[in-house]
Amino acid sequence: xxxxxxxxHPVSLITPPDDTRERFVCTNCGTxxxxxxxxxxxxxxxxxxxxxxxVLLCRRAIEPRRGYWTLPAGFMENEESTSxxxxxxxxxxxxxxxxxxxLFSLINxxxxxxxxxxxxxxxxxxxxxxxxxxxxxxxxxESEIPWDDISFPTITHTLKFLFEDLEKLRSGKGDFExxxxxxxxxxxxxxxx
Amino acid sequence: xxxxxxxxHPVSLITPPDDTRERFVCTNCGTxxxxxxxxxxxxxxxxxxxxxxxVLLCRRAIEPRRGYWTLPAGFMENEESTSxxxxxxxxxxxxxxxxxxxLFSLINxxxxxxxxxxxxxxxxxxxxxxxxxxxxxxxxxESEIPWDDISFPTITHTLKFLFEDLEKLRSGKGDFExxxxxxxxxxxxxxxx
Numbered sequence: 001x002x003x004x005x006x007x008x009h010p011v012s013l014i015t016p017p018d019d020t021r022e023r024f025v026c027t028n029c030g031t032x033x034x035x036x037x038x039x040x041x042x043x044x045x046x047x048x049x050x051x052x053x054x055v056l057l058c059r060r061a062i063e064p065r066r067g068y069w070t071l072p073a074g075f076m077e078n079e080e081s082t083s084x085x086x087x088x089x090x091x092x093x094x095x096x097x098x099x100x101x102x103l104f105s106l107i108n109x110x111x112x113x114x115x116x117x118x119x120x121x122x123x124x125x126x127x128x129x130x131x132x133x134x135x136x137x138x139x140x141x142e143s144e145i146p147w148d149d150i151s152f153p154t155i156t157h158t159l160k161f162l163f164e165d166l167e168k169l170r171s172g173k174g175d176f177e178x179x180x181x182x183x184x185x186x187x188x189x190x191x192x193x
Numbered sequence: 194x195x196x197x198x199x200x201x202h203p204v205s206l207i208t209p210p211d212d213t214r215e216r217f218v219c220t221n222c223g224t225x226x227x228x229x230x231x232x233x234x235x236x237x238x239x240x241x242x243x244x245x246x247x248v249l250l251c252r253r254a255i256e257p258r259r260g261y262w263t264l265p266a267g268f269m270e271n272e273e274s275t276s277x278x279x280x281x282x283x284x285x286x287x288x289x290x291x292x293x294x295x296l297f298s299l300i301n302x303x304x305x306x307x308x309x310x311x312x313x314x315x316x317x318x319x320x321x322x323x324x325x326x327x328x329x330x331x332x333x334x335e336s337e338i339p340w341d342d343i344s345f346p347t348i349t350h351t352l353k354f355l356f357e358d359l360e361k362l363r364s365g366k367g368d369f370e371x372x373x374x375x376x377x378x379x380x381x382x383x384x385x386x
Contacts, residue, residue, distance in 0.1 A: 115232065
């Protein structure tokens with residue numbers, strides 16, 4: 001940020017009175033330009049048949065991580081709820097209709113100022129189709145997940161949590177639960193800003 | 194937003210190619226200025242003695258809703274996690290040290306572009322003190338909660354969920370769980386923007 005979005009005057013990086021952090025402040029009109037983390041919201045679309053669970057993944061058609069597999073997800077928009085965002089992104093990227101279930105993972109990625117959240121979801125039909133941001137969309141059994149070609153660590157963690165909980169469910173030792181995690185800046189692959 | 198924060202040129206409200214929503218776009222330097230919801234994060238600091246649970250509330254020293262009672266909470270900052278934010282706001286507003294427990298409520302307030310989240314927490318000592326944004330800070334038993342003087346609907350809902358879950362715990366019928374809710378724009382009191 002270089003200029004005030006209200007009056008076009010250059011901004012200064014200073015700590016306002018009664019604050020503890022540096023902010024971009026306009027010394028002309030007085031506006032303080034706060035910058036806060038963004039939410040990336042997605043779904044985990046599940047299709048169950050004959051007792052076997054499959055999950056819908058999208059292969060990214062856009063950078064960063066073009067060609068890698070992801071759960072449908074994207075930045076939450078103003079005027080929508082977190083579950084609205086999950087359903088919208090699933091429709092846009094995977095052309096898929098889902099029934100949203102509970103919030104399943106909340107993963108902090110503080111070094112890129114993001115919080116990623118994924119909702120468990122039931123895929124309502126098999127008429128899915130790649131949207132403009134996806135090269136292809138398909139269902140995966142656990143044994144078929146392309147672990148080396150997953151787009152981002154938050155997707156890998158969420159899929160691992162999913163299959164751990166599914167195993168607990170199968171063996172009668174537990175149920176789906178909310179998984180929370182804070183990621184640090186030391187991944188095999190950098191997370192884009 | 195009136196001017197580009199990168200080049201000071203006036204922005205235009207248009208739908209960019211490959212997008213479905215209007216954005217503030219700079220036709221000079223090409224920057225698209227996305228605007229996304231913000232997270233308000235807080236804690237529910239609990240103090241248990243002789244089997245009785247009390248919760249720490251702060252009376253607001255600042256507008257909006259000056260003089261009304263709230264859980265310690267505020268906007269999440271860049272470079273921190275959601276639980277970091279809950280602990281920081283509790284220290285700043287209530288001068289209190291807590292141990293963060295699980296995420297307890299996630300409430301969407303889409304008409305003001307906010308998501309409010311509250312963590313259950315254990316108050317570690319009784320050396321709390323009002324910070325600059327609080328007039329006073331004190332512990333409340335359930336029977337003492339000033340329901341008519343609570344600052345915002347998300348606080349009221351979170352406190353009601355808390356006492357419902359505490360009653361379930363006492364009667365052996367359940368445990369704390371994550372509560373999610375989407376608020377609409379028809380409250381007794383307006384939510385500030």
